Amino acid sequence: MRNDRLLVTLAILAGLVLIVIAVIYWVEPAKSLPGFFPGHQAGSGHHHAKHGIAAFFVGLACFAFAWFRSGPKRATPVT
Amino acid sequence: MILAALISYPRAIVLGLLQGVSELFPISSLGHTVILPKLLGWNIHQNGDYFLSFLVATHLATAIVLFCFFWRDWVRILKGIGRSLRDREIGDTDADAKLGWLLVVGTIPAGILGLLLQDTLRKAFASGSIAAGFLIANGFLLYGAELLRRRAPQTDADDDVRIARRVSFPASFLVGAFQSLALIPGFSRSGAAMGGGLFVGLSNKDAARFAFLLATPIIGAAALLKLPQLFGPTGDGVRGPALVASLCSAATAYLAVKFLMRYFETKTLTPFAIYCFCAGLACTIWFAV
Numbered sequence: 001m002r003n004d005r006l007l008v009t010l011a012i013l014a015g016l017v018l019i020v021i022a023v024i025y026w027v028e029p030a031k032s033l034p035g036f037f038p039g040h041q042a043g044s045g046h047h048h049a050k051h052g053i054a055a056f057f058v059g060l061a062c063f064a065f066a067w068f069r070s071g072p073k074r075a076t077p078v079t
Numbered sequence: 080m081i082l083a084a085l086i087s088y089p090r091a092i093v094l095g096l097l098q099g100v101s102e103l104f105p106i107s108s109l110g111h112t113v114i115l116p117k118l119l120g121w122n123i124h125q126n127g128d129y130f131l132s133f134l135v136a137t138h139l140a141t142a143i144v145l146f147c148f149f150w151r152d153w154v155r156i157l158k159g160i161g162r163s164l165r166d167r168e169i170g171d172t173d174a175d176a177k178l179g180w181l182l183v184v185g186t187i188p189a190g191i192l193g194l195l196l197q198d199t200l201r202k203a204f205a206s207g208s209i210a211a212g213f214l215i216a217n218g219f220l221l222y223g224a225e226l227l228r229r230r231a232p233q234t235d236a237d238d239d240v241r242i243a244r245r246v247s248f249p250a251s252f253l254v255g256a257f258q259s260l261a262l263i264p265g266f267s268r269s270g271a272a273m274g275g276g277l278f279v280g281l282s283n284k285d286a287a288r289f290a291f292l293l294a295t296p297i298i299g300a301a302a303l304l305k306l307p308q309l310f311g312p313t314g315d316g317v318r319g320p321a322l323v324a325s326l327c328s329a330a331t332a333y334l335a336v337k338f339l340m341r342y343f344e345t346k347t348l349t350p351f352a353i354y355c356f357c358a359g360l361a362c363t364i365w366f367a368v
Contacts (some may be wrong), residue, residue: 050304051194054191062352068167071166071168
C-alpha cells in the first residue's frame with residue numbers, strides 16, 4: 001500500500017514537472033531555455049514546440065498512470 | 080517556387096500512388112520516396128521544405144484512410160478507454176479498453192522519438208544510397224522477426240480479444256520502440272511494428288492489425304503537426320500536386336490495407352523481406368556504379 005502511494009505521488013510530481021517543462025518549451029525561444037534542456041541554443045529564436053508536445057504527452061501519461069494506480073482496489077477472490 | 084515546379088502532376092501521381100502502397104506494405108514508404116526520385120533522375124531536393132509539405136498531404140491522406148478503415152474499431156476502443164478512465168481500472172474482460180491503452184503505451188516511444196528526432200534523422204539519412212542500405216537492413220529485420228517469432232496458441236475468436244490477451248504493456252512499448260525505427264528512411268513503420276508484434280507472440284494477422292492501429296495516430300499526428308507548412312508560404316505551388324497525390328495515396332492505401340488484412344490471415348512477412356533485400360541491394364549497386 002505504501003509503495004502504491006509513493007508511486008502515485010512520484011507519478012503526479014513527474015507529470016507536473018513535465019507539463020511545466022512543456023510550457024517552458026512553448027513559451028521560451030531556444031536561446032532562453034535553461035542550459036541543461038535539450039534544444040538549448042545560444043542566440044537562437046526558434047521555439048522547440050515539438051519538444052513541448054512530447055513533454056506534455058509524457059506528463060499526461062504520468063497522470064493517467066497515477067489515476068489508475070490510485071483507483072479503488074478490487075477484492076481478491078477467495079479460493 | 081521554381082523548386083516547387085519540379086513536382087509536376089504526373090510525378091505527383093506516381094509519388095502519391097507509391098506512398099499509399101509503401102506506407103502500409105512493410106517496405107518503407109520514406110525509403111521508396113527517397114530512392115524512386117533518384118532512380119528516375121528527378122531533380123527533387125529531398126530536404127526541401129516544398130517536398131516535405133508535399134509529403135505531409137500524402138501522409139495525412141493515408142492516416143485518414145486507415146482511420147476510416149478501422150472506424151468501428153476506433154469507436155469501440157475510444158469507448159473502452161472512456162470506460163476504463165471512469166472505472167479507474169482496465170477490466171479483465173474489457174478487451175477494447177486494454178487494446179486502447181496498449182495503443183497509447185505503444186505510441187509513446189515512436190511519438191517522443193518522432194517529435195525529437197524526426198527532422199534530424201531525415202536530414203541525416205535523406206540520400207538514395209543510404210536509404211537503399213537501410214532497405215536491405217529492413218529485409219533482414221522482417222526475416223529475423225519471422226525466424227524469432229514466438230508461436231502461441233490462438234484461442235480467442237475475436238481479433239482484439241486475442242491481441243489484448245497476448246500483448247502486455249511492456250510488450251506494447253517494445254512494439255512501439257520497434258516502430259520508431261521507421262524514422263530512418265529504409266526501415267518500414269508497419270514492417271517494424273509487425274516484426275515487433277510477431278516477436279511478442281502475435282500471429283501475422285494480429286500483428287498486422289495491431290501495427291495498422293498503432294500507425295494511425297502517429298501518421299495522423301505527424302501530418303497534422305506539419306499541416307500549417309502546406310498552407311503556409313512553403314506550400315506555394317505544391318498544393319495542387321499535393322491534393323492530386325493525396326487522392327492517389329488514399330486510393331492505394333485503401334486497396335493496400337484491404338489486401339494486407341486478407342494476406343496476413345495465411346501468409347508471412349518473408350516475401351516482403353526478400354523484396355526489401357533484393358531491391359535494396361539492386362539500388363545500392365545501381366547508385367554505386
